[in-house]
Amino acid sequence: MVRWIAVLAAGTALAGCATHSADIAPPSAEAAPAVPAAESPPAPKPTYGTFGFDAAGMDTSVAPGDNFYAFANGTWTKNTPIPADKSNYGAFTVLDDLSRQRTKDLIEEQSKDPNSRIGAAYASFLDEAAIEAKGLAPFEPWLNEIRGMKSKAQLDELYAKADHLGIGGPFASYIGQDANAPDVYTLVMLQSGLGMPDRDYYLSKDAKQLETKAKYLQHLTNVLTLAGETNAAARAQAILDYETKIAQVHWTKADSRDRTKTYNKMTLRDLAKRAPGFDFAAYMRGINVNLDSVVVAQPSAVAGEAALLAKAPLGVLKDQLLVRSIDSYSAYLPKKFDQESFSFYGQTLNGTPEQEVRWKRAVDFTTGVLGDDVSKLYVAKYFPPETKAKADEMVKNIIAAMDRRIDKLEWMTPETKVKAHAKLAAFTPKIGYPTQWRDMSGVQIDRSDLIGNAMRSAQFEHNYETGKLGGPIRRWEWGMTPMTINAYANPTMVEIVFPAAILQPPFFDPNADDAVNYGGIGAVIGHELSHHFDDQGAKYDSKGQLIDWWTPGDTKAFTARLDKLVEQYNQYEPLPGLHVNGRLTLGENTADLAGLTVAHDAYIASLNGKAPPVLDGMSADQRFYLGWAQVWRRNYREPNLRQRLLTDPHSPSEQRGNIVRNMDPWNQAFDVKPGQKLYLAPEDRVRIW
Incomplete structure (x- = not known):
């Protein structure tokens, strides 16, 4: 490997790409006059720097071996403020802004047609004067249903109606594949019922968390007051006390990501016995789910919540649902409701000073209610076939690299390797956009009825989801629009999915x-691919079934490696007194480690034995790892980072960038020495896939 070039480490700025012309000998006197050669068009330049990396954002005063993320991104970090309407800012948010601007242009073009449903949805959100003039009236019929509830016998019906409207109740649920029978749809029920992001917000004695809880209490009071309710402060305190009891029975985030612990299939009769206090059968009928059995993710939490429902005063349950309803629909209500919701969920929980301008939220709303209709327009204009073709090729190369790595694993037995190869062969990569679009014509849109549009859209989505029950698996379906800056892995589908909008610089x-x-999108592809082989994804076989296909020896060896990664990440302290939760973030950390390793193998294989060039004094391996660090550039507001450390299965960007410390080629490329902060002795480096 080429070591780090001294001139670059000294901080020399990297110049722009120079143009070189071939030397042309002048014609001799005897020669005929030369015909001027046609000039070739200049080669297209990358968006960032001379070869795709923004070297101006580096801080070469930091040694790569001390903090590689800061070395690659330190100057960018210091010089890049977070926009007032954002809780964090980096590569993902830059592309999200671009995606929404492009989507806005497409929507506004559609708006020129007075019959356009896309234009009508957009206009309904932008018409603030009409929203203010109507006040709470369009939402009052639903709120009055809540106020009019006379007995707990009506609870199951009311919570079911709330589910139709996309309003959270005591239990969350979704229609998904049965993990033990992935060719069948079922209903999965989960713990819910909290107005703050996690149980720790209620139970922690940390000063910051106590401050947040006090602001949540004020938020509850304010919403009840805005809704015209009396004695708001005391009623708000009763809601908080009730939710604190719910938090006490909730599972932790780390336990809730365990796919084995959270697969608990039971009949409705068994559920009623294990969780008395709530009429689950009536609730299921209310949400149009006709099943004999369901999967309960956190049985003890659901049972605990059912018991609390039985004991709670009716008034508290009504008030909680009233507040939850207003918060859920605040974006479609007059400004005082919208601003109140943002003041807590945007400013307090995430530290965001200002709400996004109205058109950005209007784009999100339009995309939300007419997703596939808008997506078709975006793909047609902004995702050329050649981009898809190159991404498809890279995916094939990375899958092939993963296949080779399986053969080289010293800790996996031959019989398990056969099954691992079979799983890899079963993969379906989805690149750019779906092969089939949903029919959105059933969503009724009225440009003068924003609340109605939102409610009808929620009802349409509810019916769409419950309509899956009893039918074939919709393998063409996507969980994101092509405009989304993200990617995902679905273990029961045995698929990896990459929306069009992430296939742009710097990825x-x-x-x-x-x-x-390869260090950017290649490692992201490897990341999603290797999710199917992380601590939870590895529990699913080639058919997407949750089944133990490992030998005991394989499981033991795998777990030992995972535990080392947990311990490594537990040591990181992004905020004073608040560490990364290595167990909660294990799946994402494993995918980062494996994805980057596999992508590097794929890059080396793509060279076909040729020596890669040195560009601007950087070796190929140095450029590869800098490509990885660049995509994780992100600045956080403190409350947002705090929330992520408590609830997010992803580690913060700095720790994601520094996963490279476990990789031999990185250590060699940057000449990392013992004593440097990121140095790990070879025997201490975590090697999984």
Whole structure:
């Protein structure tokens, strides 16, 4: 490997790409006059830097071996403020802004047609004067249903109606594949009932958390007051006390991500016995679910919540649902409701000073209610076939690299390797956009009825989801729009999915150096692929079934490696006194480690034995890892980072960037020495896939 070049480490700025012309000998006197050669068009330049990496954002005063993330991104971090309407800012948010601007242009073009449903949905959100003039009236019929509840016998019906409207109740649920029978849809029920992000917000004695809880109490009071309710402060305190009891029976985030613990299939009769206090059968009928059995993710929490429902005063339950309803629909209500919701969920929980301008939220709303209709327009204009073709090729290369790595694993037995190869062969990569679009014509849109549009859309989505029951698995379906800056892995579908909008710089640039692209989108592809082999994804076989396909020896060896990664991440302290939860973030950390390792193998294989060039004094391996660090550039507001550390299964960006410390090629490329902060002795480096 080429070591780090001294001139770059000294902080020399990297110049722009120079243009080189071939030397042309002048014609001799005897020669005929030369015909001027046609000039070739200049080669297209990458979006960032000379080869796809923004070297101006580096801080070369930091040694790579001390903090690689800061070395690659330190100057960008210091010089990049977080916009007032954002809780964090980085590569993902830059592309999200671009995606929404492009989507806005497409929507506004559609709006020129007075018959456009897309234009009508957009206009309904933008018409603030009409929203203010109507006040709470369009929502009052639903709120009055809540106020009019006379007995707990009506609870199951009311919570079912709330579910139709997309309003959270005591239990969350979704229609998904049965993990033990992935060719069948079922209903999965989960713990819910909290107005703050997690149980720790209620139970922690940390000063910051206590401050947040006090602000939540004020928020509850304010919402009840705005809704015209009397004695708001005392009623708000009763809601908080009730939710604190719910928090006490909730599972932790780390336990809730365990796919084995959370697969608990039971009949409705068994559920009623285990969780008395709530009429689950009536609730299921109310949400149009006709099943004999369901999967309960956190049985003890659901049982605990049912018991609390039985004991709670009716007034408290009504008030909680009233507040939850207003918060859920606040974006469609007059400004005082919208601002109150933002003041807590935006400002307090995430530290965001200002709400996004109205058009951005209007784009989100329009995309939400007419997703596939808008998506078709976006794909047609912004996702060229050549981008898809190159991404498809990279996916194939990375899958092939993962296949080779399985053969080289010293800790996995031959019989398990056969099954691992079979699982890899069963993968369905989805790139850019779905092969089939949903029919959105059933969503009734009225440009003068924003609340109605939102409610009808929620009802349409509810019916769409429950309509899956008893039918074939919709393998063409996507869980994100093509405009989304993200990607995902679905273990029961045995698929990896990459929306069109993430296949852009800095993740992927067709004009950039291959090393940077493999370190960027290649590692992201590897990340999603390896999710199917992380601590939870590895529990699913080649058919997407939750089944133990490992030998005991394999499981023991795998777990030992995972435990080392947990311990490594537990040591990181992004905020004073608040560490990364290595167990909660294990799946994402494993996917980062494996994805980057596999992508590096794929890059080396793509060279076909040729020596890669040195560009601007950087070796290919250096460019590869810098490509990885660049995509994780992100600045956080403190409350947002705090919330992420408590609830997010992803580690913060700095720790994600520094996963490279476990990789031999990185240590060699940057000449990392003992004594440097990121140095790990070879025997201490975590190697899984």
